[in-house]
Amino acid sequence: MTAPTTGTAGEAVAEAATGARVEFRGLYRRFGGTLALDGLDLSVEPGELLALLGPSGCGKTTALRCVAGFERPDEGAVLVDGRDITGVPANRRDAGMVFQSYSLFPNLNARDNVAFGLRVRKVPAARRHARARELLELVGLPAVGERYPHQLSGGQQQRVALARALALEPRVLLLDEPLSALDAKVRVALREEIRRLQLSLGITTIFVTHDQEEALSIADRVAVLRAGRLEQVAAPATLYDRPATPFVAEFVGTMNHIPGTASGDRVTVLGQTLPVDGPAVQGGVDVLVRPEAVIPAPDSEGTATVVASSFRGSTARLRVRLADGSELLADVPGHDSVRLAPGVQVTVTLVDRPVLVSTADASNAI
């Protein structure tokens, strides 16, 4: 990827834009028999990048479209800087949007696509062309102004779409799975580019994705949605380390469920006694452990066996079968994958730190 020029063009745009506070207040939206939004309450701080994360059909795109003005909630309100914009038509909202399917106008070249909104506002041709050049430079595509969408790659088209969304200096940027149609390498490069731009412009950004890695890597905060409801909103590290519900724990990252016995603030699991992260519990529990907290060590007298290994470069993910037949996932450094090859007998220990436990009778609480 070509690094965009961050000189005058970037500064000029950065000067113009400032982020707004966006609030979702008790949003309900029903499509036939399906409740897409079920009382969503959420606020996005000025200049923040918030990722809306969740499985397909959880309501994240519906929430974003309510901000853009393409969906009208059945109940509730969308506020921007305290002003209720629920009834404002889509073409009068101060929000730029980037769509999943690029959505560039096929009859216009890249420059005219970027300048489309300026033309709508009757900005003189010379000024809008200069602004389009500035924005194309900002997204790292200074030389494609004369090219038509079909002459651009997917990544280039999405950058032009990003420039178009920024052309009117919106105070809110809405990104609806903008990277999902791109190949893996371009996706990583463009998401870093989006984050860099968002930070330099200070624009409030809502980023919809179903890719947890994407959400965790670029967002200030991640809001996890499930069936139209907010499960948890937190910084990426908090979300990963301290999920508020079993759904979040399962959806964000991978979790091992290991049977254990709790006694107050301690739990005994795999022969180890560890502190419980959360309120005291008693009796049989599921202990939730990330694969990176499982440590297999080669041991000819160990009762566990490595049954599969998947090399991932810097790490390797092992599937380890315990004596009782249950299986665990363990992440080990990549270079350990040779001595921990399938068939090797191992002993398994857990990293000595507080663990989350899930009681069988309380599926929604940890």
Place this chain on the structure above:
Amino acid sequence: MAALTPAPIAGEPPASAGRGRRGRPRAWRVAVLTLAALYFLVPMAASFWFTVDDPQGFSVDAYGQIFSAPGFGSSLLLSLGLAVATIVLVLLLTLPAMLAVRLGAPRLGPVLEVVCTLPLVVPPITFVAGIGTVLRFGPEYLARTPFYQTIIAMQNPSFPVVLVLAYVVLTLPFVHRSLDAGLRAMDAPTLVEAARNCGASWPHVVFRVIVPNLRSALASASFLTLALVLGEFTVARLLSFQPFPVWIVYISGSQAQVSVAVSLFSLLLTWLVLLAVSVAGRKRS
């Protein structure tokens, strides 16, 4: 374990795929094209031969007489006028309706499709019988209303608006198909949302985003309408009007060679329009 199949080298065509087959499709293509060409060219060649055949040998007099034949200019102009009016009216009816359905009520899409396809299953003779009945009894019922003059004016032989209305119905299936393909290809809902997000009003969306990107589909719908109107005989004849196709049949009674020459001329005209439309469409894409 089964041995792995060696992967083909990128960019290199599979060895077995090409050589054996490469010759055959070409031979088939030539054969099919030749048959299709014969199917179209033989009748045309026969028609051409008929127009130039003369007891004294070869003569192109029939072509020379086309422009001086009585009624040629007026009937051709009438047909072209009817075609233009039909194109304008049918596009004004279908484009907004199809856009509204696609953007606002996609579930009504199949209903609209069925309605637009209906004229294909109603024989023109039945259709014109219905129109004829309405035109015959309409004035009686409307005699004391302001619509009396309207129904009379609609049958003005110098420009029979009733034919335009009939042609709009007859062309609906073709226009719907063309526009539907164009709208599907351009992902209209997303483009509309993108334009709205850029601050565009609805008229701006239609005229700056939808119409320019539908240019090929609109051109093709217009061409099909033009071709249909230039060749439509049944409705016009049974309603006693004399546009170009009716005139050709009329003149065939007295000047057979000229009528066939005119038919060939109108075919050529239609082809030229088709060529222009396809060239324009190719430039856009």
